Amino acid sequence: MIIHRTALxxxxxxxxxxxxxxxxxxxxxxxxxxxxxKVESQTRPNFGVLLDPPTRGSRNRGSHHRRYDYGRxxxxxRPDYRPGGHYPGGxxxxxIDCGGNPGTGAVEDAVRRVRPGGTLxxxxxxxxxxxxxxxxxxxxxxxxxxFNPRDWDGNPTPTLMAPDGLPCMTxxxxxxxxIRDMVFSSPRAGDAACIVGYGAEIVMNRVGFRxxxxxxxxxxxxxxxxxxxxxxxAQTIAPAIVADGAVLTAHELLVTGAQSGLELVPGAGQxxxxxxxxxxxxxxxxxxxxxxxxxxxxxGREYGRVEIENTAILGYVEGVAIxxxxxxxxxxxxxxxxxxxxxxxxxLNLSNSRIRASTIGVAAASGHAVVTDxxxxxxxxxxxxxxxxxxxxxxxxVWSQSLCSAQFRDRYRGRYEPxxxxxxxxxxxxxxxxxxxxxxxxxxxxxxxxxDGYQLEGYPDYQSGIGYYTRxxxxxxxxxxxxxxxxxxxxxxxSR
Numbered sequence: 001m002i003i004h005r006t007a008l009x010x011x012x013x014x015x016x017x018x019x020x021x022x023x024x025x026x027x028x029x030x031x032x033x034x035x036x037x038k039v040e041s042q043t044r045p046n047f048g049v050l051l052d053p054p055t056r057g058s059r060n061r062g063s064h065h066r067r068y069d070y071g072r073x074x075x076x077x078r079p080d081y082r083p084g085g086h087y088p089g090g091x092x093x094x095x096i097d098c099g100g101n102p103g104t105g106a107v108e109d110a111v112r113r114v115r116p117g118g119t120l121x122x123x124x125x126x127x128x129x130x131x132x133x134x135x136x137x138x139x140x141x142x143x144x145x146x147f148n149p150r151d152w153d154g155n156p157t158p159t160l161m162a163p164d165g166l167p168c169m170t171x172x173x174x175x176x177x178x179i180r181d182m183v184f185s186s187p188r189a190g191d192a193a194c195i196v197g198y199g200a201e202i203v204m205n206r207v208g209f210r211x212x213x214x215x216x217x218x219x220x221x222x223x224x225x226x227x228x229x230x231x232x233x234a235q236t237i238a239p240a241i242v243a244d245g246a247v248l249t250a251h252e253l254l255v256t257g258a259q260s261g262l263e264l265v266p267g268a269g270q271x272x273x274x275x276x277x278x279x280x281x282x283x284x285x286x287x288x289x290x291x292x293x294x295x296x297x298x299x300g301r302e303y304g305r306v307e308i309e310n311t312a313i314l315g316y317v318e319g320v321a322i323x324x325x326x327x328x329x330x331x332x333x334x335x336x337x338x339x340x341x342x343x344x345x346x347x348l349n350l351s352n353s354r355i356r357a358s359t360i361g362v363a364a365a366s367g368h369a370v371v372t373d374x375x376x377x378x379x380x381x382x383x384x385x386x387x388x389x390x391x392x393x394x395x396x397x398v399w400s401q402s403l404c405s406a407q408f409r410d411r412y413r414g415r416y417e418p419x420x421x422x423x424x425x426x427x428x429x430x431x432x433x434x435x436x437x438x439x440x441x442x443x444x445x446x447x448x449x450x451x452d453g454y455q456l457e458g459y460p461d462y463q464s465g466i467g468y469y470t471r472x473x474x475x476x477x478x479x480x481x482x483x484x485x486x487x488x489x490x491x492x493x494x495s496r
Contacts (some may be wrong), residue, residue, distance in 0.1 A: 090113075090115050091113050091114055091115060091118060092114075092115060092118045092119070093114075093118060093119045093120075093121065094110050094113045094114045094118070094119070094120050094121070095121045095123060095144070096110040096120065096121070096122055096123065096129065097123040097124075097125065097126065098122070098123075098124065098126075098127075098128070098129030098130065098131070105131070106129070106131065107122075107129050107130070107131030107132070107133060107160070108131055108132065108133075108134065110122075111133055111134065111135065111139070114137075114139060115137075116137040116138050116139075117137075117138045117139075118139065118140070119139075119140040119141075119142060120139060120140070120141045120142070121142050121143075121144050122141065122142070122143055122144060122159050122160060122182070123144040123145070124143070124144070124145060124157060124158065124159045124160075125145070127157075128157065128158040128159060128160060128161040128185060129159065129160050129161065130160075130161045130162075130163060131160070131162075131163065132162065132163060132166050132167060132168070132169070132170070133160070133168065133169040133170070134169075134170050134172075135169060135170065135171045135172065135175055135177050135200075136172040136175060137175060138175060138176050138177070139175075139177050139178075140177070140178045140179075140180070141177065141178070141179045141180070141182065142179075142180050142181055142182070143159040143180070143181040143182040143183065144181075145157070145159065145181070146181045146206075147159075147181045147182065147183055147206045147207065147208055148206070149206065149208065149229050149230070149231050149252070149254070152208060152231050152254075156183050156208065157183065158183045158184065158185035158210065159181075159182045159183045159184070160182065160183075160184055160185070161184075161185040161186070161187070162184070162185070162186040162189060162192070162194060164188040164190070165188065165189070165190040165191070165192060166189075166192055167186070167189070167192045167193055167194060167195065167196050168184045168185075168186055168194040168195055169184075169194070169195045169196070170195075170196045170197070171195075171196070171197040171198070171200035171202055172198065172200060173198050173199040173200065174199060174200065175200050175201070176200070176201035176202075176203070177200065177201070177202055177203070178203045178204070178205075179202070179203070179204040179205075179207055180204070180205050180206055180207070181206050181207075182204075182206075182207050182208070183207070183208040183209075183210075184207070184208070184209050184210070184211075185209075185210045185211075186209075186210070186211045186212065186213060186217075187210065187212050188212065188213070189211060189212060189213030189214075189215065190213050190214060191213070191214050191215055192213065192215060193211075193213075193215045193216050193217060193218065193219040193242075194209060194211045194217045194218065195217070195218045195219070196219050196220075196221075197219070197220045197221065197223055197225070197246075198221045198222065198223070199221065199222040199223045200220070200223045200224075201223055201224040201226075202218075202220060202223070202224065202225050202226070203224075203226040204226070204227055204228070204230060205228045205229055205230075206228075206229045206230070207227075207229075207230045207231075208230070208231045208232075208233075209230070209231070209232040209233060209234065210233050211232070211233070211234045211235065211236065211240075212234075212235040212236065213235075213236055214236060214237070214238060215236065215238050216234070216236065216238050216239055216240060216241060216242040216263075217232050217234040217236070217240050217241065217258075218232070218240070218241045218242070219241075219242045219244075220241075220242070220243045220244065220246035220248070221244045221245065221246065222244070222245045222246055222267070223246050223247075224246060224247050224249075225241075225243050225246050225247070225248045225249070226249045226250075227241075227248075227249070227250045227251075227253050228250070228251045228252055228253070229251075229252045230250075230252070230253050230254070231253075231254045231256075232253070232254070232255045232256070232258075233256050233257045234255065234256075234257050234258040235257045235258070236257075236258050236259070237258075237259045237260075237290055238258070238259075238260070238290075239258060239260040239261060239262055239263040239293075239296070240255045240257070240258035240260070240261055240262065241255070241261070241262045241263070242262075242263045243262070243263070243264050243265065243266075243272070244263075244265045245265050245266075245267045245300055246267070247266075247267065247269070247270045247271075247272055248262075248264060248266075248272040248273075248274070249272065249273050250262075250273070250274045250275070250277050251275050251276055251277075252276050252277075253274075253276075253277045253278070254277075254278045254280075255277075255278070255279045255280065256280045257280075257282065258281075258282075259281070259282055259284050259290065259292050260281075260290070260291070260292055260293045260294070260296065260316070261279035261281065261293070261294045261295055261313065261316065262274075262279070262294070262295045262296070263295075263296050263298065264295070264296070264297045264298070264306060264325075265297075265298045265299075265300040265304075266297065266300065266302075266304025266305060266306055266325050267300060267301075267302050267304050268302030268303065268304060269302075271304075271305045271306065271307055272304065272305070272306045272307070273306075273307045273308075273309070274295075274306070274307070274308045274309070274311055275308075275309045275310055275311065276309075276310050276311070277308075277311040277312070278311070278312045278314075278444070279294045279295070279311070279312065279313045279314065279316070280314055280315055280444065280445060281294060281314060281315030281316040281336075282315060283315045283336065283445075284317070291317060291318065291321075292316045292317040292318070293316055293317065293318045293319075293320075293321045294313035294314075294316040294318070294319045294320060294334070294337075295308070295313060295319075295320045295321070296318075296320075296321045296323070297320070297321070297322045297323060297324075297325045297327055297346075298323045298324065298325075299323050299324025299325065299345065299346070300324075300325075303324070303325065303326070304325050304326070305325065305326040305327070305328075306325055306326070306327045306328075307327075307328045307330075308320070308327070308328065308329045308330070308332055309329075309330050309331055309332065310330075310331050310332060311329075311332040311333070312332070312333045312334075312335070312440070312441070312444060313332070313333070313334045313335075313337075314333075314334070314335045314336050314337075314441065314442065314444055314445055315335075315336045315337075315445055316336075316337055317337065317338045317339070318337065318338065318339050318341075318342050319334035319335075319337045319339070319340045319341055319355070319357070320334065320340075320341045320342070321341075321342045321344065322341070322342070322343050322344060322345070322346050322348055322367075323344045323345055323346070324344070324345045324346045325346045325347075326346060326347040327346065327347065327348050327349070328348075328349040328351075329341070329348070329349070329350045329351070329353055330349075330351050330352055330353065331352050331353060332353045332354075333353065333354045333356075333440060333441050334353070334354070334355045334356065334357070335354075335356040335441035335442045335444075335445075336356065336441075336442050336445060336447070337355075337356065337357045337358070338357060338358055338359050338360075339357055339359060339360045339361075339363050340355035340356070340357040340360070340361045340362060340376075340379075341355065341361070341362045341363070342362075342363045342364075342365070343362070343363070343364040343365065343366070343367050343369050343389065344365050344366060344367075345365070345366045345367045346367045347367055347368050347369075348362075348364070348367070348368070348369040348370070348371075349369075349370045350362065350369070350370070350371045350372075350374060351370075351371075351372045351373055351374065352372075352373050352374065353374050353375075354374065354375040354376075354377070354437060354441065355374060355375070355376050355377070355379070356376075356377045356378050356441055356442065356452070357376070357378060357379050358378060358379075358380070359379065359380050359381065360379060360380070360381045360382075360383075360384050361374075361376040361379045361381070361382045361383060362382070362383045362384070362391070363383075363384045363385075364383075364384070364385045364386065364389035364390075364391055365386050365388065365389060366386070366388040366389050367388075367389055367390075368389070368390050368391075368392075369385075369389065369390070369391045369392070370391075370392045370393075371383060371391060371392070371393040371394075371396060371425065372392075372393070372394050372395050372396070373394075373395040373396065374395075374396045374397075375396070375397050375398075375399070375437075376396060376397070376398045376399070376400070376426070377398075377399040377400065377433050377452040378399070378400060378401075378452040379398065379400050379402075379403065380400070380402050380403065381403075382396065382398055382400075382403070382423055382426050383423075383424070383425065383426070391425075392425075393424060393425025393426060394425045395425070396425055396426035396427075397426065397427060397429050398423075398426050398427065398428050398429060399428075399429050399433045399452045399453045399454075400428070400452060400454070401452060401453070401454050403423075403428065404420060404428035404429070404430070404453075404454045405454055406418035406419065406420055406454070406456050406473065407419055407420065407421060408469055408470075408471060408472075408473055410471075411468070411487050412486070412487040412488065414470070414471070415468040415469075415476075415486060415487065416468060416469040416470060416471055416473075417468065417469065418456060418459070418462070418469060418473070428454070429453070430453070430454060430456070430459070431453050431455075432451045432453045432455070433451050433452045433453045435449055438450070456473075456475075457473075457474075457475045458475030458477065459475075461475075461477065462475065465482045465483040465486075466478065466479055466482060467479075467486070468486050
């Protein structure tokens with residue numbers, strides 16, 4: 001029920017309280033004075049809160065990730081829940097063997113039994129444990145059966161399954177939890193993420209996720225998120241991982257299924273780092289649902305920094321979108337994209353990477369970009385910059401049939417030679433796009449080889465000194481006049 005408060009009602013309440021204070025003050029003895037002081041302290045406005053409101057609120061990230069209230073506990077899953085959270089247990093190590101028993105609260109009870117800093121071991125020999133781990137104390141969680149990310153195709157048995165519409169795990173403010181050798185499953189998550197942390201430290205190694213719902217598989221609001229040797233299969237239109245003001249470190253991470261890969265809002269202080277990460281998109285068209293972006297780095301209250309190294313981003317409309325941060329991308333691959341990297345605002349340093357895009361390699365609307373020693377393939381435009389953006393480019397190579405078609409200039413009496421025009425900071429490369437590069441890019445999506453390089457008829461023979469071209473680019477084979485003689489009419493006595 002919503003109570004509507006009016007100015008008249010508020011004044012009446014103040015008058016009544018004032019009358020009560022007067023009555024108590026008129027009495028004798030210290031007891032009446034204490035009661036009057038207590039009433040006055042309860043009714044006095046707290047101007048400190050009014051003048052200094054909380055500065056940390058929900059950020060505008062373009063999509064709302066808090067539709068579900070994680071503070072509500074359903075009685076059927078938490079039968080003995082009491083306000084105030086879990087009560088610290090006293091056991092150093094607790095082993096729980098659930099055997100797929102939803103509704104018993106066995107998982108929740110095991111969390112309560114572990115003392116702060118202890119270890120919870122989850123065994124799933126008889127089937128996945130079903131429950132919601134609500135962590136409010138430092139804890140280590142280990143799957144008894146172990147997990148090898150290389151065996152993911154074998155569909156390993158889940159260690160913990162979330163109840164329908166509920167998360168797998170929530171971690172409270174300031175709590176550090178370490179997760180190892182676990183396989184989480186949230187097949188009917190609805191509006192709930194699988195793992196949620198608010199200002200927490202979540203460290204995971206050798207962990208797998210199978211998530212299906214409307215929200216991210218992992219959502220971290222502030223704090224620290226460290227992910228290593230992890231596979232996330234997230235069937236969702238939301239990003240698979242959302243780090244909102246959290247410091248994200250990811251190494252040997254594979255993300256598949258989600259329409260977008262990662263969403264980061266970096267905070268000031270530590271740098272978020274991604275290395276040896278592979279993001280495989282669904283190839284959804286630009287007109288379907290939210291924008292499909294491999295990594296979107298949004299602006300926050302603080303100006304943060306993100307470093308991306310040795311990372312493959314494949315199958316998204318935009319490979320990397322930067323909306324207000326300092327981002328460095330090195331030794332990485334972006335493939336099967338419409339636009340490789342888009343700088344809406346901020347700073348970009350792109351070097352020693354390969355970009356395969358159908359339209360633009362690097363697009364800069366605002367900010368500053370440095371693009372050096374990269375390979376671009378299949379693009380119609382290598383670098384596009386609006387008036388508010390500055391771009392420094394050098395040493396870039398391009399394989400593109402639309403950009404790198406040959407031009408022809410007259411060399412001798414209607415005999416033409418081919419040449420290629422470069423651009424500002426880039427040059428065209430002749431020949432086929434290396435197939436081993438393709439296998440590390442679009443080949444990871446199971447797509448057949450497609451050559452983006454420009455092929456000119458008879459060019460190998462022309463390079464060996466045989467023949468020439470006409471004005472319209474038709475190759476004419478002439479074996480009598482070879483080398484430079486073809487530009488001198490044969491070089492003989494009667495040549496002119």
